Amino acid sequence: MSSSPSESHTEVLAPADCWKYLRSSYVGRLAVVNGAVPEIFPLNFMIVGEAVVFRTAPGTKLRALLTGAAVAFEADGxxxxxxEVWSVVVKGVPVPFDGDLATLQDAGPDREPWQPGLKEHLIQVVPAEVSGRRFAVSPRTRWWPPQDFTADWL
Structure with missing residues (x-):
């Protein structure tokens, strides 16, 4: 376990642990760049091999994905x-899913889109970097801001 200077006892996760945590989850956030504007979309996903796979419909997200620009995906739990909490970030390039459709059934047999409508575009994020952290939750009283909002607090 490695610690940050503030002694928060944050553990940096090995890539294998990152994938294990991602496989245990199904809700995440996808960050894309839409023109010059960053956008974040909640989505349900599955892990196939070592790729994040999700369905989407035409719209802002798909247009941003089709540019081929790098994206970031985050899930936590x-x-x-x-x-104890964990957070995993996958940075990579979005491409159309090219795997066997049977693997999707194996990876997430109960995954259904949240919103109605046809989600006919299957996208995978091919990872260039996977990182994760795990740490103990601080007592609730430590989350409250100080009463003094002087400049030296900022």
């Missing part, structure tokens, strides 16, 4: 007792 916590243990059953809410005492």
């Amino acid at each position: 916590m243990n059953a007792y809410a005492t």
Whole structure:
């Protein structure tokens, strides 16, 4: 376990652990650049091999993805007792899913789009970088801001 200078006891996850956590989740956020504007979209996803796969419909997200510009995907979660949290980020390039459709059924047999409508575009994020962190949750009282909002607090 490595610690940051503030002694937060943040553990940097190995890539294998990152993929394990991603496989245990199904909700994440996709960050794209739409023209010159960053956009973030919540989505449900599945992991196929070592790629993030999701369905989408025509619109802002798909237009941004079709540019081929790099994207970032993040998912996070916590243990059953809410005492430890994790966060994983996958940075990579979006491409049309080229795998066997049967692998999608194996990877996420119960995955359904959240919104109505046809989500006919299957996209995979081919990872260039995978990183993750895990750390203990601080006591709730530590999350409150200080009462003094003087300039030296900023």
